[in-house]
Amino acid sequence: MFAVLLGVCLAAGACGGSGDDEGPAPVLTESVGTATAATSPADPAAEVRAAVTAAQKQYFDAYRAAAANPSDGALVDALRAVYTDQSVAGDNVRGRMEWFAERGYVVRQDPGSYYVIEDISIESLPPAGQAVATVCGWDSDPIIDGVNRAPDGKEIFVRNTPGSGRTRTTWVEQLDGSWKISSGVVVDSWEGENRCPPRPVSS
Known part of the structure; x- marks a missing residue:
């Protein structure tokens, strides 16, 4: 579920369920999982890949924490802080959390969700480094109504269709x-299908 939300919002407005109550279109992928990168003090490119790998994991953890409790301003602020101050994607992901909170929606974490960093392309080395990460994620985290229950007492699922997607994120x-x-x-995005590489053994 990453700034564009994988599996949760594979298309603009998908989080709104069956009605016309659409939220702001997501912009980045809420990716899922872990990856590792070797680093050496003598290899600046390896250091960049290791830093981006760690930052991607930080983003994944921050997004899932905020989506599970979108009314918690501290968690939403921590998620927004993963983006640059000028990032439109960061503003949009904050808007998505506000949209969830207004409706009482929460994202329940599913252990099956994961992501794979397929490539990190380095555009410039430090200082002023920049890199583009290609990430494929499988998102099986459902969105539920965190306020109301069905007449039989069961959870109300706002969206419970998993999906996968590939994003390119500029760090x-x-x-x-x-x-x-x-x-x-x-x-790329595939609703109801996992077309990503297998989950890393270490994740």
Whole structure:
């Protein structure tokens, strides 16, 4: 479920269920899972890949935490902080969390969700580093109504269709050495199908 939300919102407005109550269109992928990257002090490119790999995991954790409790302002702020201050994608993901909170929707974490970093293309080395990560994610986290229950007492599913998708996310090095998202684009999406590589053994 990443700034474009994989499996949750594979198309604009998909999170609105069957009605016309559409939220803001997501812009980045809420990716899922882990990957590892070797690094060596003598290899600046390897250091960039390791930093982007760690930042991608930070984003995944921050997104899932905020989506599970979108009314928690601290969690939403932590998610927004993964993006650059000027990032439109960051503003959109904050808007998505606000949309969830207004309706009482929450995302329940499913252990089957994961992501795979397929490639990290380095556009410039530090300082002022920039890299583009190609990420494929399988998202099986359902969206539920966190306020209301069905007449039989069971959970109400707003969306319970898993999906997969591939995104390209641009990461930019900051003055303090951290890496943040500036933009991203979904290049492929498959509702109800997992077309990503297998889950990494370490995840």
